[in-house]
Amino acid sequence: MGALKSPGPDGFPGLFYHKYWEIVNIVVFNTSRDFHSGLVSIQALNQTHIALIPKIPNPESTSHFRPISLCNNSYKILSKLLANRMKVILPTIISHKQNAFVPDRQIQDNILLAHETYHYLKLKREGDNHELGLKLDMNKAYDRVEWDFLEAALLRFGFNQGWVRLVMACVTTVSFSIVLNGNDGGFFKPNRGLRQGDPLSPYLFLIISEVLSLQITRSIYDGGLTGVKLTRSCPVVSHLFFADDALFFLKATLQNCTSLDRIFRVFCLASGQLINYDKSSIFFSPNTPQQLQTLMCELFNINLVDHPGNYLGMPTIWGRSKSEALSYILERVNRKIDGWKQSTLSLAGKEVLIKSVAMAIPTFPMSCFKFPASVCDQINSALANFWWGYNENGVKLHWKSWNVLCQAKESGGLGFRDLSSFNTALLAKQCWRILQEPNSFWTKVLKARYFPNCDFKDAVKGYRASWSWSSLLDARDIIMKGSSWQVINGTDINIWKDNWLPPPFEGPIVPSVPLLQDTPTMVCSLIDWDRNVWDLSHINQFIDQDVCKHIGMIPIGDGSGSDRLVWPWNTNGVYSVKSGYHWYHSRKFKAIPNNNHHSHQASTLFWKLIWSMNTIPKIQNFFWRAVSKATSTLLNLYRRRLAASPMCPLCSSDEESMEHILLLCPWVELVWFGSPLGLEIDKGKVTTLDKWVLDLLATISSKSERKRLITMVGFFCWAIWKARCSFIYQGVEVSPTKTITMALSLMNEFFSVRSGQQTCSVVNTGSNYWNPPPIDYIKVNCDAAWNSTTCRAGLGSVIRDSTSSLLGGLARPTSCGSALIAESKAILEGVKLAKDLEVRKLVVETDSKVIIDNLRNPSTSEDWRICPIIRSIRKLSSSFSDIRWEWIPREANRAAHIAASLAIGAVGLSRWATQPPLPLVRVLRNDGLPCPPNATD
DSSP states (O other): OOOTOOOOOOOOOHHHHHHTHHHHHHHHHHHHHHHHHHHSSSSTTTEEEEEEEEEESOSGGGGGEEEEEEEHHHHHEEEEEEEHHHHHHHHHSTTTTSSSOTTOOOHHHHHHHHHHHHHHHHHHHSSOOOOOEEEEBBBTTTOOOOHHHHHHHHHHHHHHHHHHHHHHHHTOOEEEEEEEEEEEEOOOOBBBOOOOOTTHHHHHHHHHHHHHHHHHHHHHHTSSSOOOOSTTSOOOOOOETTTTTEEEEEEEOOHHHHHHHHHHHHHHHHHHHOOOOOTOOOEEESSSSSHHHHHHHHHHTTTSSSSEHHHHHHHOOSSOOOOHHHHHHHHHHHHHHHHHSSOOOOHHHHHHHHHHHGGTTTHHHHSSSSOOHHHHHHHHHHHHHHHOOTTEEEEEEOOSOOHHHTGGGGTTTTOOOOOOHHHHHHHHHHHHHHHHOOTTTHHHHHHHOOOOSOOOOOOOOOOOHHHHHHHHHHOOOOOHHHEEEESSSTTTBTTSSOOSSTOOOOSOOOOSSSSTTTTTBGGGGGEETTTTTOTTTTGGGGOOOHHHHHTTTSSOOOOOOOEEEOOOOOOTTTOOOHHHHHHHHHHHTTTOOOOOTSOOOOOOOHHHHHHHHSOOHHHHHHHHHHHTSOOOOOOHHHTTTTTOOBBBBTSSBBOHHIIIIIIHHHHHHHHHSTTTTTTOOOOGGOSSHHHHHHHHHHHHHHHHHHHHHHHHHHHHHHHHHHHHHHHHHOOOOOOOHHHHHHHHHHHHHHHHHHHHHOOOOOOOOOOOSSOOOOTTEEEEEEEEEOOOOTTEEEEEEEEEEEOOOOEEEEEEEOSSSSSSHHHHHHHHHHHHHHTTTTEEEOOOOOOOHHHHHHHHOOHHOOOOGGHHHHHHHHHHHTTTTTEEEEEEEEEGGHHOOOOOOHHHSSSSSSEEEESSOOHHHHHHTTTTTOOOOTTOO
């Protein structure tokens, strides 16, 4: 529920329910219960204001307004409950010809299919097979839905009578009041229509549109209609729906057009829909005779066009000049910038606007098409000019290139997106979907069109390929090089051709010596399934020992299931644009020569300190400019031949570098000494500003004190800089006392505001002591110790009952690629131990919350790195009548921790029942638990 969205007639916004939920939740729960039981009418809750939003700058008639319904949030809660339940089943009842509001379907599916189909029509210049594309616009589609038709459709789709009653109650009990000039004009009741603003409306309109979709599909199946096939093996493309935007593709014959027109008339008569002929259009393939085109346009009463226009906000057909076609993107960015120029914004404020607004403008078209480099450069130039600012002579000096600003903040940049890299990362998302959704309709069309006899990874551009396909191929390398195969059974992974080693390895294994003819080629041949371990004896001679070591640490499951492609840079193994961009851009930037190789580069540690500083964003931004030599000091200006002398105007004794301004100028020494920090600047030790800050922090061991110190340094540096600028540009004499007062005042003001925004939250961190399990249950505590240098790990498990008696335990040494893998292996060993002891009811405890989340919610929290182990654990869990997964703090898991610590230095497996190791005995006794004595105790 949107906190600040416009409220309905009752005046209560979403923020009211957020803030006072503890007070109103009982009323909401009771109302929802009574509504679902049919005990209460929601007519009073369903009063709705209509706000008229202009579609054009100067509206002159009612058709120039878009009516938006402002429902009461109390009603929206009830409606949202129904919508959330309905959304789950939509993929099973809505065909792939509709992609709006259906989970796991995207608007890009329709755009890519429309682009491919219109591209096919545009190129069809010869032959007797004439085809057309019909773009249909429905007039006030939501407002014209007949309620009896909606109810009949819901029942026909198989919805329960009770469910349909609830939905129709939401639809039919509405009453409207139109708001004009801030005043409502009284309520009236409609007889049809769906509200734009009701959470249910989009899903109900999908049901209405699906009726039309089924009619067309049935007519094609019966032979009454013939759709378009891009190739002989391609699925028929007959129609594409996205909400109320509809496209139809047919063979251009009188029979087709007559049948489609009849379907339109029947559907409109039953549903209440009305075709807007003025906004609809027909586009024919160039080989269609002019006489036939005219005849069909008269039959539909729709205009003939040479260009289909836009579909879902983007052109359906692009001309030869892509730069010219995309000029509207640059115009939109420039319009935003022109509006911002009038505001007095700090560089930090500009950074927010660029990242959140300007860089979001090209995102949508970039997700489907590869922008020419010239377009990206023009947008980058406009954004760079805005960020550095303007003066009376034009654009201000750019102290750093845009490439530097596009680096990550911890690498010395500002984290702006490099649009070319971002464009590629967005397109790579579609490539990932092609690989992961081979049965989706749009993927089947692309496969039949461009790679019918091979996989996507081996596909080529082909003859007269569309722009969208060419764009996808440009981005394919991100997926092919950045993804990795996860070993489940190893039958689909080639040892020498596929990427299957986890990071930091990238790319296929390169043999150190030439392979022999009988050398194994599939990963499954390297696994000893009897012992469930790696057997690398067949390839040891061909690969380096370091590679062997890392292969041996890859987790092996039980062999059930198929190998899968994962994106190793996300914990869930699924490609995301964010991780794809960082992966691609970091490698792209490494390939760019560094023109500043002679200049000092601040460390990653310093940048992390600056951007985590608890201060005003403009001070963080100032620190970046100061250390990056991106400020107008006289020394920097002199080096660019923009100043006559580099000498400091305040003391005239040294060059005015940033270190001199903030640390070394005589008057500044008084500021630092008189500040609460009481610093005496040692001029001989000051080399660069970032090194001085790091050296200063190195003298303090407390983390909180370091945080307080860096914050105070930031405020004082800012105050010194402002005093220097006032002297340069306004002639105000510098004063150490006033500068100290300014810094402290600004700091106090900042923290007084921040303290008012702090909210206290109570977090249940759990007990710090071990607690016995319930009666009839057995508890196993699991933990792991891992050495990142040697990759050696120790697995520890301890089993106790409800009387706190020790039943057994183990300590096993092993090798693992990460601490997370070691923790999951420890749980696997613990569950195996419990099974061996014939436990029936088990509680599993560990201090790894990630693993507990994976075990509790495998569908939403699955971590690909431990997926095979988690599956093995869950398979073993079927051996117990009941099993519970519990997270505990590390302090309450001391027994398992000691067992793991003993294992990491051991030679082999150690199990015990009556005589645990001495360190473990001490831990158990400290917990106050009865424990058998150790043999050496």
